[in-house]
Amino acid sequence: MLVKHGLGRPPASAHSRAVTSCVPCPLHRAPLASVGLACPAPHVESGRKLSVVAKARRGRPPAQPEPDEPGPGPDLPDDELFLDDEFDEGEDTAYAEELDPMSRRLVEPDQPEPDWDDDGEYEEAEDEDEATETDRDGIAADGDAGEPSTSYPEPPDREFRASDLFGEAGLMDAALWLASRYPDVGVTGVQSNPHLVVPGDVFVLHPGLTEDDDLYAIGAAVEKGATVVVAPTLQPDDINVEPWSGADPLKEPGMLPDDLPVVRMEDTSAAGSMLAAAFYGAPAREMVTVGVLGEHGKTTTAWLIRGVLEELGQTVGLMSNIEHAIAEDRLDEDGYLWEATEEDPSVDRESSVPFKLIPYEGKYEQFYGQALPGLNAQKMLAGMHDRGAKVAVLEMGIPSLVIGTFDFVDINVAVVTSLPPTKPAPGEQQGRDAAKASSSEAAELIMGTLAVKFRDSDAQVLVLNLDDPQAAGFLKRLDGVVPVVTYSLTNSKADVTAESIKSNIWETEVLVKTPGGRLQFIINLLGRHNVSNLLAAVATGIALKAPLTSIVAGIEAVEIPGRSEVLDEGQDFSVVVDAARTPEHLAAMLEAIRQGGAKQIFTVFGCSGHEDPTLRPRMGAVAHAKSDYVIVTNESPRLEDPAKVVADIVAGFPDDMVNRYSMYAYFPFQDQGRTPLWFEPYLQKAQRDNKRYIMEDRYSAIRAAIGTAGPDDVVLLAGKGHEDWVEHAGEDGDVLTGWLDDRVEARNALSKLKYLKQIPAFNRDTLPWGSRIETLMETLSVDPGDFSRGLPTDE
Known part of the structure; x- marks a missing residue:
């Protein structure tokens, strides 16, 4: 049972359902609305006692008794999840590698001392002082205080020759230069935060993303053991590597070691994403990824989708505005299990105090919920996959699209909740989510991103809100390249629609019509906008071939912190x-x-x-x-x-x-x-x-x-x-x-x-x-x- 951060999730067995005469319909490769269903439609009732009636009775709903003998929850084999077979060894994997040569290089724990083999592979070092996964996660080696709540597989150690890593990332000029000038330099990690560098890391400087002066950041990274530095070019017409035109502050005497390779890139953010994707073996391609995009409703929808997937027994990774997590455990910005590094002064308090600030210490850092560089997105996905996650739900906010967080992340199911208006009201500035893009630019970012990424009808599905005025134009732009599952509050032509909505001041009851039957939900989310988010999660469950009973149970079990x-x-x-x-x-x-x-x-x-x-x-x-x-x-x-x-x-x-x-x-x-x-x-x-x-x-x-x-x-x-x-x-x-x-x-x-x-x-x-x-x-x-x-x- 998941109980964390105010989030209580009852066990799946507490949600028994009565389903009549039909099994859930599989995902159709053509849009579901165009497919005639021959089977009778079942009706899946809510797992909660009905307390919402017409005109909504006053007062709190009655307490819900636990079932006397809860039955077992759904036991869905791994291969029942949509697209799991896309990542099996064989033809599909070969196709994935053909699209992108980046493949994972792992070093097993029982390898000998570090040395170059005949093929140029850099093997694992068995050094007791070397920073390991458990060191970074803050978990004591003897398993004492601070141990995570869930047992995960041990993440593998990874090592590359620097020239090989840059080559696999597609940065060929730098790879050739490194091979000729620094053939023996090894790499054991990729990092953009100078304070988190450990010996063996490639340090990628993102100007403006750190509070430190750029030169100070590079110096701090080198002092901590960075073996390669990736820095911006001095002028737009500079080539990737030496020689540089003009004075280079990094070449000042004593600034950096003479034997340290410094690679110059016009776009260090993209270079960092490519290097991390190569280093971690493109982790998104090893999982089923669900991306949630739009102007509104992303966080709620992402959490509801996670609820459905967890009801299926999956270990789910989540990147959202509230937290980054795997199962019950939060992740930090580098994809490691988060642990408090200082004492929390509020831990024994019932509340704060008036007119005074209690220090915010020992808590999950607030910037984890903001848009991350693409390098960190790759590390986050690798942290999920290495610990056993087979599915990842990604909240793809507009700021993250602006900075390219997911440029090198493959998406299997894209859920578009709403598109920003192309013409904002006169004099209206953009809201918080579109702080770095105009309204029309934000809409184009979403549609353009998916138009480029979504070209595989066998491996990708789009979930689209037909209530959005731009939905029809977007569908026309995609031109039927991928199958589409649609949802709507009012449009009866959508695959997933709300037949009735009743609410009181405590909860909402929704009767949902799907191609496989009618579903009854009782949720503690208020408002039609949240009903729309619910429909998006239902449509996503259908796209993933989830049983209808699991869709209902998973969504009803979710409690989203601070969202209605x-x-x-x-x-x-x-x-x-x-x-x-x-x-x-x-x-x-x-x-x-x-x-x-x-x-x-x-x-x-x-x-x-x-x-x-x-x-x-x-x-x-x-x-x-x-x-x-x-x-x-x-x-x-x-x-x-x-x-x-x-x-x-x-x-x-x-x-x-x-x-x-x-x-x-x-x-x-x-x-x-x-x-x-x-x-x-x-x-x-x-x-x-x-x-x-x-x-x-x-x-x-x-x-x-x-x-x-x-x-x-x-x-x-x-x-x-x-x-x-x-x-x-x-x-x-x-x-x-x-x-x-x-x-x-x-x-x-x-x-x-x-x-x-x-x-x-x-x-x-x-x-x-x-x-x-x-x-x-x-x-x-x-x-x-x-x-x-x-x-x-x-x-």
Whole structure:
């Protein structure tokens, strides 16, 4: 059973299904919609007790009893997975090698001492001091503390002669130069982070991807034992290797050892990807790879697909915005099993504290979820394959396509959730996911990538959302080269469609029609956009020939951190944590909550600093239009002034509401800590009258919303999702990272509700709690406008 990072996955045996009269239909090589099915359609019921009915009953679903005698889960042989046979020894492997000469060279552990054999192979060194896989994973050799939760095969040691490696990577000029000048240089790894170099690595400099000065990075890598350096050319017309035109800072006396080969490349990022693919034997070709692309829904879809594959008994690798992982274990940026290297100060805490940062230490580093260089993608895939993964699910975000993360990764099944609009709204900047590409460029990146990669009708399948307005044009562009499985919320011509959707404030029930029968799902994801993600996962399961029962069981077992995550601690209202940080995503979540029957909606959100400021007023406008209560708070202001970020959001509130207070001495829609104490009653009254509150401290904002919510209300904590950190400016002008997890804070607040209820005569119906503002205002009997004109504006 998978239980990690707040993710609980019940065993497959807990999901028994009744299937009538038919087995799942195999994958058709032609589009499924064009194939007439002769077999009767079965109906696969949800494994959860039905609690969602029309108009969605109020309150939490009843607790689900465990089955008395759970039956065995599905036992699918490995060769049942789509395309596994493509990687068997023989004809298909020969075809793969014909397309790309890169083949794996492994050295078994029982090889003799290092020496060159007659063919130029560099054999393994049995040196006790040599950095090994377990050294890099941080696992003690004697198997004590820090051992991974799952037993994996021991990854093989790999060694190359430098010239051979560059040759297999297709970098022939460099290979010939190395063979003539440095024939005896060996390579035991490929690395782009100078701090992680170990003796024997090729160090590939990616300018701008490290915080270090480029020369310092090269020097640090060489000091740590790099045997070859790949650096950018000095001028665009330079050839790959010596001689160089102009002054070369790497040739300065004492800069580098005289016997160190330095290979110059115009595109070191592509060179690094090619070298890593050659070094690790193109690991993507040894697995079934599922790539998830699109503007929205990638993370949720990728996790649901992983759930289906795990239900099939597969060891699954995952690269996603939340984490990189194999089975139950997270991976670091180099594909090694992640282990904390420092003590976590939050480990024994129930929550953070107000107005203070708890150091973010000993936790899974946040940058692992960002777009990685292609070199690291190859290392990640190799780390998965070496440990026994036969399937990898890859979230292919737009930034990763921009930097070429997956340029040298073969994809078997591509899932396109949505294509960015080719013509964004006038004046609209790109959102977070398209930060490095315009909207039209992002759409072309997705379509162009697949048009180039998808040419094999026997080994590749496309899963496409027909609800996307560009889907028809995309299909025409592919011209039927590969089979297509389509899905849609509304288009009955799609292979996978939603026949009915019912929801409440806790969960959603979906009846799905597929070519093999109807499937019933009850999931804890809210909103039609998440139903679309579910359909994408179902369509992918069909493309992979998964049994229908496994598709249902796998999807229902998934809980995605911070993606429409419903928190249930026994309260009579719902708390939802979601990563909605764009106006469209926030609107979709709020509409879903309203349609689920929420009595009142409390929206707590903010916007990050140093990100698209044009999104802020639009977020404020959406929250105001679709919420009953709004609490604007901090997300991660970084080096921006938090008050400025809040002001940008508040600019989206209606003018008639804001202008009502134009005569006030201070603007009332700001944090009360930024105004004089005498103005506090007036600020609080303005915010209370409009149910629009400003609380920059997120700790307090979460507790204010949860403490005020009543039966059948919904509290939406939007923006951060799975992110368990917050970034603020430090005293020295740097960015400080502290621990703050919306899910942890919400659960802690929910646990304190029983104490609040015990306080006599304590009014929590509105904010601030127990306030006597109205009494105070009546006592003063002064109009706020007159009051502002008669008193000074400084405290």
